[in-house]
């Protein structure tokens with residue numbers, strides 16, 4: 178998959194390498210290069226101009242989304258880690274995307290609840306704490322324009338979601354998967370890319 182998908186450029190591959198060397202225990206949270214290429218393509222196909230990301234880490238997925246945005250596009254990023262997002266800021270600068278990205282450093286649910294009443298997005302990417310997913314979904318879906326996209330990462334979580342031997346309380350994303358599937362405001366598909374990516378299109 179990675180060998181025959183668009184190759185990450187030097188900014189993305191340097192960011193992946195720096196993330197691995199600076200934060201070896203956390204680096205696995207970063208999306209993979211094929212998923213990044215897919216997300217840039219989806220953002221372009223959706224004609225997205227306004228996007229929101231919940232869970233930014235060192236900024237890899239934010240670069241992939243921001244690069245796909247239409248002219249004048251803006252990405253709002255939500256995270257709580259100054260340490261991890263300081264690396265993101267460096268690479269957004271290097272990618273020439275710093276003016277397209279607005280980082281909000283506080284719990285994402287607070288950022289979402291504090292959005293102006295009429296704020297609407299074309300695309301959202303949910304990739305933060307798993308127990309928070311249902312709450313993020315409930316805040317995000319009403320703010321996506323009809324035809325817009327919601328992406329949720331780790332909805333297979335390396336197969337643990339599908340492993341009946343692991344109890345539900347250890348796999349909070351199962352409740353999210355049920356919640357999203359039952360939502361009649363969207364059309365939805367769960368893809369086995371990365372650790373699972375749910376792709377929902379607002380009707």
Ligand SMILES: C[S@@+](CC[C@H](N)C(=O)[O-])C[C@H]1O[C@@H](n2cnc3c(N)ncnc32)[C@H](O)[C@@H]1O
Nearest residue numbers: 206207208232233234238256257284285305306
């Ligand atoms: C899986 S990582 C995101 C990876 C990123 N999308 C990428 O591809 O590199 C999850 C991120 O969610 C952030 N996070 C955890 N709990 C959060 C919360 N309550 N609000 C906002 N961000 C949170 C963490 O600090 C971490 O950076």
